[in-house]
Amino acid sequence: MSPSPTDTGTRGPLLDPVFGAEQLGSALSDRAWIQALLDVEVALTRTAAALGRVDDAHAEAVAAAAAALADELDPAELGRRSAAGGNAVIPLVSLLRERADAPARAVHVGATSQDVLDTALVLLARRAGILVVTYLRSAAASAARLAATHRDTPMVARTLGQQALPTTFGALAATWLLALDDAADDLERVLTRLPAQYGGAAGTLAAVHPDGMAFADTFADQLGLTRPVAPWHTARNPITTLASTLGVAAGAVAKPATDIALMASTEFGEVAEDAPGGSSAMPHKRNPVAAITARAAARRVPGLVSTILSSTDHEFQRAAGAWHAEWETLCDLLRLTGGAAHRLSDSLAGLHVHTDALARNLDLTGxxxxxxxxxxxxxxxxxxxxxxxxxxxxxxxxxxxxxxxxxxxxxxxxxxxLDPTRYLGHAADIADRVLAHHDRHTGEKP
Structure with missing residues (x-):
C-alpha cells in the first residue's frame, strides 16, 4: 500500500504553512498517528515479554511487523477499515496479528482500544508539544531582546483604546515576555507529566492479573511516559489540563500579536515586521502578516478548549462519544497553538521599532x-x-x-x-525584573 499524497498534514500542505504549522502538521499527521499507535502496540508486547507473558522472540517479531506496517500502511485504507468499529485500533491489531510471526496473544496484550488510542494521543502530544514549547521559547527570546534594547524607549501607554500615560516599549515587550515564559514553562510541565493509559476492557486490569500494576508501570517506562496512578479511561484530567494549558499559551501569543498588528497600522506606524506581506490589489500595503496569522490561529483555540472541557462527562467505564470527540480536537489545539507561537516568533525576530513614531505619538496630545x-x-x-x-x-x-x-x-x-520622560514610573525597572526572571529560566542573556 502506498501513502496518499495528503497524509503529511492534519489540514494539508496548503494552509499549514500559512498558520505556522508546517512541522506540526507532519508531527500530527495521519501517518504520525499510525506510527504512535504502532509504537504503543510494540510497547505492550515488549512489556508482556519483560514480565514473562510472551517470548522475547515474539516481541521482536511484532516490532518488525509494526515497522513494516508503518512504512506500507495507507492511512486512507486504515480509515475505511476503522469506520465499522469506530476507531483505528481494531483493524490495526488485526493487521499486526496477520503480519507478525508470533501468536495472536502476543499482540495487544490485555489492552482495550482506549488504552492504545489514549496512549498514542499522549505520545503525539508529547512529540508535537515539544515543538510548541520550542516556538514559545523562541518568541520569548525575541521579546527579551526587544525589552532589553528598548528598556528606556518612551512611548504612550493606551487604556481602553485611548492615550493614557507614558511608558516604555521595553515595559510593553516585558509583558509579552513574562506571559510567553510562563506559558512555555506550564506547557513543558504538563507534557512531562502526561501518563500512559492501561486498564483493559473495563479498567480493572483483569486480563493481566496479578501483574496489572507492574504491567502498567513497565508499559509507561517502555514509552518514556509517566506511570499512571490508575487507569484514567473516564477521568480525563490529563487531557483537560493539557487543553487548558494550550489555551493559556494561545492567549499569551495572541496578546503581542494583537499589539503588533495595531502598532503597525499606518496611523500608528510604530513597528514593522522584517518581511511584511503585500496585497494582491494595493501595492502600497505592508501588512504584518506573521502577527496577523498568529492572531488568526490563536483565535480558534478557545472554542476547541471548550470542546474538550465540555466532553469531560465520560459515563461509567467508557464514554460513548465524549472520548471520541477528543482525538482531532486535541491535535488541532496543538497545531493551532504551536502554529500561532511559530508565526509570532517570526514576527518578533525581525520586528523593527520606529522610535520616531513612538515619540511622535507620545507628543500627539501636546x-x-x-x-x-x-x-x-x-x-x-x-x-x-x-x-x-x-x-x-x-x-x-x-x-x-x-x-x-x-x-x-x-x-x-x-x-x-509635561515631559513624558519624567513620568515613566518603574517602567524600566519592570523590564529589568522580567528580564531577570527570563534569565533565571533560560540561563541566557538577551
Whole structure:
C-alpha cells in the first residue's frame, strides 16, 4: 500500500504553512498517528515479554511487523477499515496479528482500544508539544531582546483604546515576555507529566492479573511516559489540563500579536515586521502578516478548549462519544497553538521599532496626557485647578499657554511637568525584573 499524497498534514500542505504549522502538521499527521499507535502496540508486547507473558522472540517479531506496517500502511485504507468499529485500533491489531510471526496473544496484550488510542494521543502530544514549547521559547527570546534594547524607549501607554500615560516599549515587550515564559514553562510541565493509559476492557486490569500494576508501570517506562496512578479511561484530567494549558499559551501569543498588528497600522506606524506581506490589489500595503496569522490561529483555540472541557462527562467505564470527540480536537489545539507561537516568533525576530513614531505619538496630545501633574502643581495655588486644566485640555489649548494656568505656573515649569520622560514610573525597572526572571529560566542573556 502506498501513502496518499495528503497524509503529511492534519489540514494539508496548503494552509499549514500559512498558520505556522508546517512541522506540526507532519508531527500530527495521519501517518504520525499510525506510527504512535504502532509504537504503543510494540510497547505492550515488549512489556508482556519483560514480565514473562510472551517470548522475547515474539516481541521482536511484532516490532518488525509494526515497522513494516508503518512504512506500507495507507492511512486512507486504515480509515475505511476503522469506520465499522469506530476507531483505528481494531483493524490495526488485526493487521499486526496477520503480519507478525508470533501468536495472536502476543499482540495487544490485555489492552482495550482506549488504552492504545489514549496512549498514542499522549505520545503525539508529547512529540508535537515539544515543538510548541520550542516556538514559545523562541518568541520569548525575541521579546527579551526587544525589552532589553528598548528598556528606556518612551512611548504612550493606551487604556481602553485611548492615550493614557507614558511608558516604555521595553515595559510593553516585558509583558509579552513574562506571559510567553510562563506559558512555555506550564506547557513543558504538563507534557512531562502526561501518563500512559492501561486498564483493559473495563479498567480493572483483569486480563493481566496479578501483574496489572507492574504491567502498567513497565508499559509507561517502555514509552518514556509517566506511570499512571490508575487507569484514567473516564477521568480525563490529563487531557483537560493539557487543553487548558494550550489555551493559556494561545492567549499569551495572541496578546503581542494583537499589539503588533495595531502598532503597525499606518496611523500608528510604530513597528514593522522584517518581511511584511503585500496585497494582491494595493501595492502600497505592508501588512504584518506573521502577527496577523498568529492572531488568526490563536483565535480558534478557545472554542476547541471548550470542546474538550465540555466532553469531560465520560459515563461509567467508557464514554460513548465524549472520548471520541477528543482525538482531532486535541491535535488541532496543538497545531493551532504551536502554529500561532511559530508565526509570532517570526514576527518578533525581525520586528523593527520606529522610535520616531513612538515619540511622535507620545507628543500627539501636546502633553495633555500629563495633565494630572499640572493639576497637582496648580492645586497649590487655586482650588479650581482641575476645572482650569480640564477646560484648557478640552479646548485644545497647550497647557503652557493657557492663561488660567500660566497665571500661577511659569511656562518652563509647565513644560517640565509635561515631559513624558519624567513620568515613566518603574517602567524600566519592570523590564529589568522580567528580564531577570527570563534569565533565571533560560540561563541566557538577551
Amino acid at each position: 502633553g495633555a496626557i500629563l495633565a494630572e501633574k499640572v493639576t497637582a502643581a496648580l492645586a497649590e495655588h487655586t482650588e479650581d485647578a482641575r476645572a482650569v486644566v480640564t477646560e484648557a485640555a478640552v479646548a485644545g489649548v497647550p497647557l503652557d499657554e493657557a492663561p488660567g494656568i500660566t497665571a500661577h505656573l511659569a511656562p518652563d515649569e509647565i513644560r517640565r511637568l
